[in-house]
Amino acid sequence: MREDMIICRCEEVTYKDIYQTVEHHQCSSRETKLRTRAGMGYCGGRTCRTFVDQIVAEVYGEPSGDAIPLKYRPPVRPIPFKTMGGK
């Protein structure tokens, strides 16, 4: 397998980045996201969240539970700063 394959397209995080982070830190999806930025880009993790969860499940052994591993937070769509009250 090509380890330089991109997993998070928005932030251009590779398979290797994510795999090694989880392996080295033995961490959850949330911590992996904070460490690598996978799932923090423009699409809000819509494309890569399941991949990050799968890698974490495999390497760290955090199985899919009923709670959503990478919590959804507003805004769930990209919005301009002025919508949030900016100028």
Place this chain on the structure above:
Amino acid sequence: MMKDCLIIGAGPAGLSAAISAAQNGVDVTVIDEFMKPGGRLLGQLHEEPDHVWWNGIEEAQKLFDEVLNQSIDLKLGTSVYHIEKANDNWLVHTNEGIYRGKTLLVAAGAAERSIPIPGWTLPGVMSIGAAQVMTNVHQVKPGHNGIVIGINVLSLAIARELQLAGVHLQGIVLPPEHLLTKGVSHPMDVFQSLLHLTHLAPSPLLKWGGLLAGKSAFIQRLSLQMYPKNGFKLWNISVQMKRVVTEIVGHEQVQGVKTADLTASGDIVPGSERTIPVDFVCIAGGLYPLVELVGVAGCPFKYIPSLGGHVPIHDERMKTPVDGLFVAGNITGIESAKVAKAQGHLAGLSISEALGKLTENAEIKRAIEHIEKTREKALIQFHPDIKKGRKHMETIAADFQKKEVSGQ
């Protein structure tokens, strides 16, 4: 202005809910970010076993006509980015301002799962649903000569639509085997997953597969060994369960794919590697419920793979444990458009009941039965265990209610 009910999503579920609620005198606003009403219906075109064509654009038009008939307020091109509760009412934040409602139905549908493959970020690589929207909604060909990676009911149905639109396809093949393609890249897994689809079309592949359903693992293995490497033709598209794309290649855009033949046990046949020229690639990894907004609203979830993954807990009347929050359609589990429509109809009635505008229980019972009948007859079944998944959710919701009542 305060509405009785806000509905997010103008797909078959949201529109049907708006209609049945409005018929009971509920004052509704439907919000959708797309510029046309109909949701995923707009891309659908398939032939039912009785040779009648299911034309999603026409179905969407019928619902839209009824919406106009009932003078239902419809806001298109309006994207919801946040929902919250304030003083017992719902506040729905959109790029067009804030909407307020006493009850809220989230009918946001499903999102597509992708499959990472080396080269999948090149322009010209798209999800199978994007190819469907380009072709059937915008009437633009995604390319002239493509290949589909991922063999499942959605990719078979959409490949057919591409073919009807005159787009040439090299075939439907498997993704490479790695940690993220478990269950969708091994010939045997894919072979077995297709066995429940034999009713889809009177084709050699599926008839042949149908003969094998229920046979021993040994017989299945044997038949997979005999499965021709060029695949079987389904509506003249070759479905190649023993060919893999290992990489998508191109300079600045897709120019080709590297493929190889597989043995029945999933190993690459040495010397079979070659590069096929293509100008677009579709990736089909299946669907999952688009639950982001109910997540933000604080609704609890249950992980049920046969429904597509994490689904909001809801009872058989489409009510969630969050007061005044309802769900319907693919957000509750991946099923066909007809089921989504039936669920929407029920949700509209439940909302009317919650608002005190409907007291007749018989109508709600009939709506529940109608969903079950529709499910029974559904042509497109995304998961063979859908009914078990639905039952599971019913018991979860009932347990949840008991706990609430006893104050645990």
